[in-house]
Amino acid sequence: MPAQATAETSAADKRWKLVEATMRRNGYRPDALIETLHTVQGVFGYIDREALKFVAERLPVSPSQIFGVVTFYHYFQMKPQGRHTCSVCTGTACHIKGSKALLDDIEAHYDLKDGQTTPDDKVSLLTVRCIGACGLAPAAVFDGEVEGSVTPDLLHERLDNWLAEEDEGNGEEN
Numbered sequence: 052m053p054a055q056a057t058a059e060t061s062a063a064d065k066r067w068k069l070v071e072a073t074m075r076r077n078g079y080r081p082d083a084l085i086e087t088l089h090t091v092q093g094v095f096g097y098i099d100r101e102a103l104k105f106v107a108e109r110l111p112v113s114p115s116q117i118f119g120v121v122t123f124y125h126y127f128q129m130k131p132q133g134r135h136t137c138s139v140c141t142g143t144a145c146h147i148k149g150s151k152a153l154l155d156d157i158e159a160h161y162d163l164k165d166g167q168t169t170p171d172d173k174v175s176l177l178t179v180r181c182i183g184a185c186g187l188a189p190a191a192v193f194d195g196e197v198e199g200s201v202t203p204d205l206l207h208e209r210l211d212n213w214l215a216e217e218d219e220g221n222g223e224e225n
């Protein structure tokens with residue numbers, strides 16, 4: 052079943068596809084850079100050298116320019132922050148469907164704002180602009196996995212589970 056195999060392959064690359072979609076939506080113009088980097092960080096949690104290369108190969112911007120932008124803006128991170136990353140989409144469709152309320156809820160319950168990480172380094176909160184799941188707004192990305200129709204309850208479930216993980220023994224349930 053070749054179609055299935057293709058789908059599986061693309062599933063592995065889903066985050067890159069989201070990054071690609073951002074560039075495409077912006078016509079692969081140089082001014083797509085900031086939004087593209089925003090997507091990279093939103094779906095991966097940080098922007099590493101592989102991501103810089105990926106973007107530089109597609110946008111008419113040199114790797115050194117991209118590196119300059121990433122290091123200039125404090126918001127962008129070049130290494131992992133928390134163990135887990137929750138990125139809430141703040142694109143137009145998600146905004147209309149209540150992404151701001153989701154962010155407010157996270158701030159109220161977890162004292163966590165966009166770009167911040169919990170003191171125990173377990174969870175980082177980021178925002179991302181349109182991840183191509185507008186039909187499922189409001190959407191969020193949990194450790195690279197896109198989730199639609201996100202509710203405060205779902206957010207609490209995910210974040211509480213992450214925060215409840217043991218400090219060192221992640222993955223010990225085997």
Ligand code: FES
Pocket residue numbers: 140141142143144145146180181182183184185186188190
């Ligand atoms: S605006 Fe959120 S997925 Fe498009």
